[in-house]
Amino acid sequence: MTKIEISDNTFGSSHQKTRLHNKNKILAAAAQEFKQYGFNGASISRIAETANLPRTNIHYYFKNKLALYGAVLTNIIDLWNQAFANIDENDDPAQAIANYIDAKIEYSRINPTASIIFASEILHGAPYLSQYLQTDFKYWIAEKAKVIEAWQAQGKIDKVSAYHLLFTIWGATQHYANFAVEIEAAFERPLSVEDFDEAKKTIKHIILKGCGLSF
Structure with missing residues (x-):
């Protein structure tokens, strides 16, 4: 599975590191989902299943599918531009x-x-x-x-x-x-x-x- 990392030096505590780990798992699962189904066909439920996280966790980090798609695109652009x-x-x-x-x-x-x-x-x-x-x-x-x-x-x-x-x-x-x-x-x-x-x-x-x- 493709790994999309988020660069954020504020994640220092154990709780914060867990949040970062979960967020990266979601982004990686979302990238695979958007690749296969596109934005319109992508499913938050399938993303949660692929990430092995409850669907509620997806919405904890990302308000909706559009916000998640935007985060995936932002990571791609940041990676390339650097x-x-x-x-x-x-x-x-x-x-x-x-x-x-x-x-x-x-x-x-x-x-x-x-x-x-x-x-x-x-x-x-x-x-x-x-x-x-x-x-x-x-x-x-x-x-x-x-x-x-x-x-x-x-x-x-x-x-x-x-x-x-x-x-x-x-x-x-x-x-x-x-x-x-x-x-x-x-x-x-x-x-x-x-x-x-x-x-x-x-x-x-x-x-x-x-x-x-x-x-």
């Missing part, structure tokens, strides 16, 4: 971009459920993420684009569209989660750790060379 969160114009772009690609591929390997849930939300018109896309997301991607453009101004990287560069990285790396069935059909076997390592190497080669960077 991989590219601290870049600045003084960084080596080749290393920063390579690290980001590695992290995104690794997320697709160890937590494909997250990518599938997010992709499903977007494909359905982002009904529950529309506010995020118009606010925090726009700020986040604009900030990253400014860093990439600063690298370009310093002559560190070729002048390619910063936005399309990020879109390309997302599409290439998340493909290994969203379309794993297709890839496995091509390989005629399940994806292995070595396949993901080869994907990292190949995508970094294509992206970095395309930006005029050494690989």
Whole structure:
């Protein structure tokens, strides 16, 4: 089962740690449920059963199904964003971009459920993420684009569209989660750790060379 962790340093006591443990169990069970059934088809009763907790516990932590779905999406976004969160114009772009690609591929390997849930939300018109896309997301991607453009101004990287560069990285790396069935059909076997390592190497080669960077 996919494990979705919540980062919260306030959980110090035994009681608080139990609450955090239960909350993570609920989020993990909910992620599986939303992946399989989508938001409309998801059942709080099945989530409680999968988490091995009473249904009342679900409502103790989350007001309703929408609040639970929002928490799952928030954890996915926070996980992805942290991989590219601290870049600045003084960084080596080749290393920063390579690290980001590695992290995104690794997320697709160890937590494909997250990518599938997010992709499903977007494909359905982002009904529950529309506010995020118009606010925090726009700020986040604009900030990253400014860093990439600063690298370009310093002559560190070729002048390619910063936005399309990020879109390309997302599409290439998340493909290994969203379309794993297709890839496995091509390989005629399940994806292995070595396949993901080869994907990292190949995508970094294509992206970095395309930006005029050494690989």
